[in-house]
Amino acid sequence: MVIEEFVPHPFLTHPDLMTLIPRYWPRPGLLYRLPCESRLFTVAPETSILGYCHWQPDAKQRPAMILVHGLEGCSDSHYMLGIARKAWQAGFNVIRLNQRNCGGTEHLSPTLYHSGLSADVRHVAEELCARDGIQAIWLAGYSMGGNLVLRAAGETGTLSETLKGVVAVCPNLDPAACVETLEERRNWMYQKYFLTSLKARLKRKARLFPGKFDLSPLAAIRTLREFDECYTAPDGGYQGAADYYERTGARHLLKSINVPTLILTAQDDPFIPYRSFETPGLQSNPWIHFVAPKHGGHCGFIQRSRPHEDRYWAENRVIDFALRPPQPSSNSP
Incomplete structure (x- = not known):
């Protein structure tokens, strides 16, 4: 074609x-x-x-x-x-x-x-x-x-x-290659955008489902990998961020x-x-x-x-x- x-x-x-x-x-x-x-x-x-x-x-x-x-x-x-x-x-x-x-x-x-x-x-x-x-x-x-x-x-x-x-x-x-590339210095604005939005969404989820999400580590998270390690992977049933990336691509x-x-x-x-x-x-x-x-x-x-x-x-x-x-x-x- x-x-x-x-x-x-x-x-x-x-x-x-x-x-x-x-x-x-x-x-x-x-x-x-x-x-x-x-x-x-x-x-x-x-x-x-x-x-x-x-x-x-x-x-x-x-x-x-x-x-x-x-x-x-x-x-x-x-x-x-x-x-x-x-x-x-x-x-x-x-x-x-x-x-x-x-x-x-x-x-x-x-x-x-x-x-x-x-x-x-x-x-x-x-x-x-x-x-x-x-x-x-x-x-x-x-x-x-x-x-x-x-x-x-x-x-x-x-x-x-x-x-x-x-x-x-x-x-x-x-996904692992994508996250790795987002961590490069030249891509700071994209990572910041996604991370800011994901954090705000998690806070809304925590208000809707009290006790389900522990927000205490959230302020210290600086990368998407850290967010996925702490929240996305365990919530989805994965052992960690690396396991999540490997299994979902x-x-x-x-x-x-x-x-x-x-x-x-x-x-x-x-x-x-x-x-x-x-x-x-x-x-x-x-x-x-x-x-x-x-x-x-x-x-x-x-x-x-x-x-x-x-x-x-x-x-x-x-x-x-x-x-x-x-x-x-x-x-x-």
Whole structure:
């Protein structure tokens, strides 16, 4: 399959600019006139996640695309709204998922969220098939959400007949490598942003679930690794941060994926190192199409002006791939 080349906006070739500017780039009216139903999906005992469903008039005859955001994002993250609009206009039912605790839903789950909760995505897909009569499912995820949808594809199980394809944009296939890169001095602002947000969320959780979370170590935590060691890993049933990172990376499941899959990343992503994609499961699986432009930042991909497309190159490639999924072919990065 030929993927349209990414030509970056001439002023955004620096990876940090490409990563940060899209967050503030004006995108008015993305959900204008899109039908929207808010819905709670039960994914575990006493645990629900909130999704926003944009149904086509003939929903049962249309495929559904489930969108999953990244770390400390939500269903209203700019890329979630952008891809939702494009997917709906292309004829898909669209479900914008909030991961556990995200989008103001801390009260819906007693647990934290983490990179291994791909079962939540599968539960949502299974409910759409059983309750809504959806017969074809696509999964699309950004960053941490990309890791989750790739994991879900590798674990297909009962989804094997209805899962039609997967797209992951800048997925953190190797969480340990990602955290290590975030600890580099040049990435201090990203680590600070994520850590500040995670700490604030944990405080909200502690108020909602008194006695469940010990906040006494929180003030001394200075890195994401320390946060995961103290909170994320034990809450998720892992022995520690190292065990958590090793067991949740989708790289272990890539070889099991047997549906059309597109992985988009940028070689200059500031905190998901390109070396994490040099894994045998990715290189050898003919179902996986891997595209890695030199520029793009982390989930940025703002392109030079082109006729018939907006500036959001990755969003357009997601839709192109889902509309015309290729058959297995020889894979070359």
